[in-house]
Amino acid sequence: MDVIITISLLAILVLYLGLFKAAKALLPVTLVGLLVALGLTFNHWDLANNTKSIFSGMLLFNNFSVAFSALAIISTFLILMLSKDYFERISANVAEYYTIILFALTGIIIIASYHNLSMLFIGIEIMSVSLYILTGIKKRDYASNEAALKYFLMGAFSTGFLLFGITLLYGASGSFDLTEIRNYVASSEEISPIFYAGILLSIIGLCFKAGAAPFHFWTPDVYEGAPTLITAFMSTVVKTAVFAAFLRLFYISLSSVTLQEFWVPVLVVLASLSLLIGNITAVYQQHFKRMLAYSSISHVGYLLFALIALSSASDSAVFLYAAAYTIASIIAFAALMVVQKQVGNDSFDNFNGLGRKNPLLALTLTISMLSLAGIPLTAGFIGKFMMFTGALSTYHTALTVFAVLNAIVGVFYYLRVVVAMYFKDAERNELAVPVYFKIVLVVSTLATIIIGVYPGFIADLI
């Protein structure tokens, strides 16, 4: 709870700083505030892992929440480090942007620690409303406007589905509380049919937010139209948060065997569709940002594996995968921002010859691509390994084989950037990489390799 209060107060503080024209102080204050929040998060760390829910069952801040909140805060921290001089180029209202990002983070922390469906809804709304605005902050850019409107309409639509689903779950079980819903499932002899409809609608609503196929159609346009920094935020932190919510709902409330028989096939279909559509369309992209957008759909497919093979190991699997994906994506987006700013265009050709001129940038981007592709000794491999292990342990052999084939396709398009950077020569100038970017790149790359070589130290967090 103190984390939520800290971050929302921080947001208001930043808003006031903007009012008093303390533009220089905005970023440092935000970063320091996030560090404080991170410290408070770890304060909730409980070795025995038997935390009780608080506020009459509204929030449960257990190790699961600590891990995901920490991941969200750290990645927001890294992304905000990239924001130096970024918002200034868009407009003068910099403080408001930081405020809204922080509000979105508040929503994300609520999502990671909810124990009552009403909190889930409010958390998702806070996050989404902030994101609608952030998507559209480039007011003079048509792509950004279109993305914001599209995202708003689709988002409102999907929230409607989610809300309807929650209502039906409530109608059947008589409670919003996750434990109560589980008790209802366990105690009733025959589960009410509207409960099933509720599950379906919640899956649709959450898949919309996570961007799983076939509810993915908004992602490419929105990710491309939104300012790159916001895209980085959306495709990493937000996705992770939605999966934390997904996992919590299904693991606590809907994990009984009879229910699994119902929703596992649905998720299998969604996962395979996401893998297929995400990977196949990503192959045909000529632009780095759009490629990342499509490939993020395929990553949702891999993440769904943890739900399909739901067990107590799922949380650490999702956490590892999400952490690996988030860190690698941040590197990719940081590199993208550098290239976009100085070249103006992000097609693959603009990466030609980068390996010679910017060795550090090229090396870190290579490692991030390898991690996203799931090559051993990077964090992405451990994530994929955990997902496949889980799926095979529940005998989803065909699905896993399909996923492996997709992983090979993934390697192919992720390596295109690497090929462009190292194998193709081009006359180009060295890109200037600001110090903040260098820090983010190096820290994230180190994290990717450390998790890849010795995953124990973060997987045991949950």
Place this chain on the structure above:
Amino acid sequence: MNLFYFIAFLSIFFSLLVIFSKNPVYSVLYLIVTFFTLTIHYILLNAQFLAIVNFIVYMGAIMVLFLFVLMLLNLNEDSEPMKSNLIKVAGVVAGMCLLVTLVGSFRALGDSDPLILKNPEIGLVKNLGKVLFDEFLLPFEISSILLLSAMVGAVLLAKKDPKKI
């Protein structure tokens, strides 16, 4: 019971009119009527607070605002862009699927007895307030963040940029 069916018929009828009328202004007007029928539903359910809120906020404030916006933007002509038939068919199929799911699950409930509230007082302002400020205090308070962020965002998006880029 007959009253319920009559009102339910009216709600469906008017909501269909909302979709099918070509002129957006008529649509909004029908929407207001639809909301009005919903208000009657709330009263039938003995949810007085919701009924009043629905009446004042949705029917009164928001819909009137809608109407103003439509009139100011001068959208009363038939300017709907043509959608391709494929999208229409896909939309109909998807909508029907959802309808079948919902109707199926509601039918399977087999509960056609008139709903009798166990606690008829539940929809009263007093009881609602008790729940809201006791059990659901946290979501209630947290909503403030939602409103604040929406407000900041609305100002941000609507404000004129002094800097010309």
Place this chain on the structure above:
Amino acid sequence: MSLLSLLIFLPLAAGLLILVLPYAWQQRYKYVALAAVGIQVIMSAFIYLNFDGNAFSGIDAKSKYQLVEQVSWINLQLGRLGSLQIDYFLGIDGLSMPFLVLSSVVMFIAVLSSWEIKTNLKGYFALLMLLNTAIMGVFCALDFFLFYIFYELMLLPLYFLIGMWGGARREYAAIKFFLYTLFGSVFMLLVIIGLYFSVQDPITGNHTFNMLHMMNPDNYIPGSIFSALAEQQIFGIPARLLGFIVLFIAFAIKVPIVPLHTWLPDAHVEAPTPVSIILAGILLKIGGYGILRICMSIFPDAAIDSAWWLGLIGVVSIIYGALNALAQNDLKRMIAYSSVSHMGFVLLGIASITAEGISGAMLQMISHGFLSTMLFFLVGVIYNRVHSRYIHDFRGLALIMPKYTTFIMIAFFASLGLPGFSAFIAEAFSLIGAFTSESVNGLLPRWMAICGSIGILLSAAYLLWTLQRMFFGKTRLMGGEDWKSKLTDVNGREIFVLTSLTVFALLLGILPSLAFDKMNASVLELIRLVNLK
């Protein structure tokens, strides 16, 4: 830190050292690399001399391995699935020790031939050292997960080495090589996970990635997917057979066997000489080693069932590779196809599952390691001088490069199986194994051995024909006088490399017991394990 870890991580340390050294010293990077590899050669020689081949036969018992290291590496609690226990588990036996010696020697030669690399030396030597680490790791790893990590780790440096320092179509060759190998290995990962769920550590009761536990049928959980008794099926195919096939394909792509060999000529042609040397000298052997160490030992029942097919693939590779080599104009491409042909003998020998056959296959891999290194080095010598490798561009080279011609004659005669050289013993043993198989265990029909010997005939044909076309007759060169002045005879460094390789090939040909003594016990132990089912 024992000897094996030192052997594995010494090049990595050298690579990191190269990375931090300033650019101004880039002419010295190669000496750092050479020093690291030189120490490796000395260490592997030390290991070879102290290796007791009889008392420690290895294969399926930890106590019979030498220089064993076992440290817990990754330990994740997975709730219902138990804990994920991955060990850093190294050890060598008669099957892996010869390859350590081979790899360090070939690496040494590869570094020596890297004198030709002129661009981006820092990246080049760092990647070469990383590759070295991965190769050593593959031969030492006894934990399947660790093996997989090293196996995949080989891919990346090679990908960059081919893609950045390669020829005109390097990009295509690099991605083709990468995707082919990755295709095999990701499915291998699935089998590894399946095996992990099927096998229990007999002491702790946890699932395990330990290869030695996977070789013992008693450790399989009853009813698990790869348990021999449960006879599970996946997609209608017996699970154990499917597991064997998947692992076999993964390694067979590396060997390479005939339908999956197409990456090899492209990779060889585009790769710079040192990388070609490593590819032919070491990487192909990893395929054979993997089949022996993993496919045969973990799935012996499936191996016996599919021995006939393995033999057939071997024979097809021998003949097809040789016929293709006959038709090539590019010298490097010809040698690449001859590798396919020679590695076919390895497969044939392995498929026979006789002591002669497997010993022959092992020796063939080692001998081919030295000989193909020598051949690619020789190609590199002329390519460096005139940047052409086409056979018909040269004629009568013997007159202007007599020393070079001597060496190339040695290399050619050695690889076509002249008695006295290692390849003769190796091919003879493989064929004897294939021939006696019918009477010993009835796995391979005799005609396979006979067809295999036709391959020797064909290899004599293409090698001698090439020799005649390129080296004899009047000197006539594509580039005229310009080339003539550039085509100087081999220098001291090259003579050193070529002589030492000749010595190895001769030594193994005259005294094959140098290798056989060290690996005999392991080979017999492997055959016992396979026949045990």
